[in-house]
Amino acid sequence: MLASLGLILLCQLIGEAVVRGLGLPLPGPVLGLLLLLILLLARDRFALLACGPLRNGGVETASKGLLAHLSLLFVPAGVGVVQKLDLLASHGVAIILVLALSVVVTLLATVLTFRLVSRLLRQQDAR
Amino acid sequence: MKDNPFSLWVYLSQSPLLWLTVTLLVYASTDAVSLASRRHPLANPVLHAMWIIGAFLLVTGTSYTTYFAGAQFVHFLLGPATVALAVPLYENRRRVVSSIVPMLVALVAGSVTAVVSVVLLAELAGLPRDVVLSLAPKSVTAGVAMGIAESLHADPSLAAVAVILTGIMGAIIVTPLMNRTGVTDFRARGFAAGLAAHGIGTARAFQVDEIAGVFSGIAMSLNALVTSFLVPLAVTLLVR
Numbered sequence: 359m360l361a362s363l364g365l366i367l368l369c370q371l372i373g374e375a376v377v378r379g380l381g382l383p384l385p386g387p388v389l390g391l392l393l394l395l396i397l398l399l400a401r402d403r404f405a406l407l408a409c410g411p412l413r414n415g416g417v418e419t420a421s422k423g424l425l426a427h428l429s430l431l432f433v434p435a436g437v438g439v440v441q442k443l444d445l446l447a448s449h450g451v452a453i454i455l456v457l458a459l460s461v462v463v464t465l466l467a468t469v470l471t472f473r474l475v476s477r478l479l480r481q482q483d484a485r
Numbered sequence: 486m487k488d489n490p491f492s493l494w495v496y497l498s499q500s501p502l503l504w505l506t507v508t509l510l511v512y513a514s515t516d517a518v519s520l521a522s523r524r525h526p527l528a529n530p531v532l533h534a535m536w537i538i539g540a541f542l543l544v545t546g547t548s549y550t551t552y553f554a555g556a557q558f559v560h561f562l563l564g565p566a567t568v569a570l571a572v573p574l575y576e577n578r579r580r581v582v583s584s585i586v587p588m589l590v591a592l593v594a595g596s597v598t599a600v601v602s603v604v605l606l607a608e609l610a611g612l613p614r615d616v617v618l619s620l621a622p623k624s625v626t627a628g629v630a631m632g633i634a635e636s637l638h639a640d641p642s643l644a645a646v647a648v649i650l651t652g653i654m655g656a657i658i659v660t661p662l663m664n665r666t667g668v669t670d671f672r673a674r675g676f677a678a679g680l681a682a683h684g685i686g687t688a689r690a691f692q693v694d695e696i697a698g699v700f701s702g703i704a705m706s707l708n709a710l711v712t713s714f715l716v717p718l719a720v721t722l723l724v725r
Contacts, residue, residue: 366565373568384713385629387567388706394571399578418576421569424562428688429531430512431563434556435627436535436649438642440542441549445616445643452610454654457623457647460603461655464624464681465662468595468704472673475587 362411362420369393498547504555511537524692526657531685535649563628563684570687570702577699584672584700591673592704595680596711599624600719608724617724619643621716623651626683629709633716648683655682656689671697679704 372393374386382389394417401407411417439446446453497503515533522528542552553560574581581588600621607617618639622630627648634644659678668674675697678686683705691698 363565366568369568369571370564384710385567385626385632387564387628388709390564390568391571391574391706394568395575398571398575418572421572424566424569425573425691427512427516428566428684428691429516429529430509430534431559431566432531432627432649432652432685432688433508433512433534433538434553434560435645436531436653437538437542437552437556438549439535439646439649440539442643442646449612449616452607452612453616453620453647454650456603456606456610456612456620457651458654458658459606460599460623461651461681462658462662463602464595464599465655465659465677466666467598468591468677468680469663469666469668469673471594472587472591472676473668473670475590476584476670476673479586 359416359420362417365397365411365417366390366394366420366424369397498545499551501555501558504547504552505558506555507538507541508534508556508559511541526660526689529653529657529689531649531688532653532657535653563626566684567626567706570706573695573699574703577696580672580696581699581703587673588676588700588703588707591676592680592707592711595677595704596624596708596715599681599708600712600715601723604719604723614724615639616643618720620647621720622712623647624681624683625709625712626705629713633713637717637720649685652682652685655686659686659689660693672700675700676704680708683708 369390370387373388373390376382377384377386377389397407397412398417401412411420512530512534515530515537518533519525519528519530538552542549603620603623604617607620612620618637619634621637622633622644625633625648627645630644630648631641634641655678659674659682663674663677671694675690675694678690678697679701682689687698687701687705690701
């Protein structure tokens, strides 16, 4: 468990270091995600890597534990809304409406594009 | 302690222990209510934990800085949790690879819609320029959005609030909206949730369906990439 958490943190650490070092415009944890994915894929190919947290589902269990309460992790930033009560009093309704409309439009645009493209691909395969 | 009953409060209210405990216990209760309501969208645990803790801070006159000194231990885990998304991605890699094309096209369509729609609507509503800039990255996860806002000289803490509000509204609306559109493909539904509502949408997607959660996590990661490039461009083109 400890080694698995350590491996997750190490991936993030390397991700942050590379992003900062090279000035890449992407978040460190996203690079860490790619790194862990590559490690997991490499483990299946090279038996040598299957040790420590990469053996017997170690890192898998730790990751699922973290993801089980993903919502909780947003609470501290969300409470930050108490700092913005002045702004919300003056522009709150407009801000909420703008965000709500935008999120609905974004959800629809994404899901319909996904469906459309996968349907087109399936028709092409059928032909 | 005996001479002044407030001294204990003064001590505790400044310690990280109290605020960490409050965060965990309030969330545990709102999550229990959400579970008892069979994950009803309106029983969103983040939404209710947020206003209960916020009200508690206001009533006790505690500053957000003091609160955050304790809650930062939870906040910190956002990074490791993003890395942990590699695992469901790895376990479902065959399904992911087989839908790579619709994913990438939907990614571009969704990211552009997210940024352009919020900037245009905010301009239309006559919001001040620095508010418009802070709302622009609202569909990506908090840390990334704050970074984008900073690079635009906008307000990172307002950007974080816009991100959380967007996430909560997305998580509440996604299930009824998708049921109405009649889309039953959980890959597409999850992907939309993660793209529009980042981690809170992803948490919601995992509640509904494992495959939806996986696709939501991918959308959230990819959107963080695309939006970092897109927002500066959109702002130059669209903001007066």
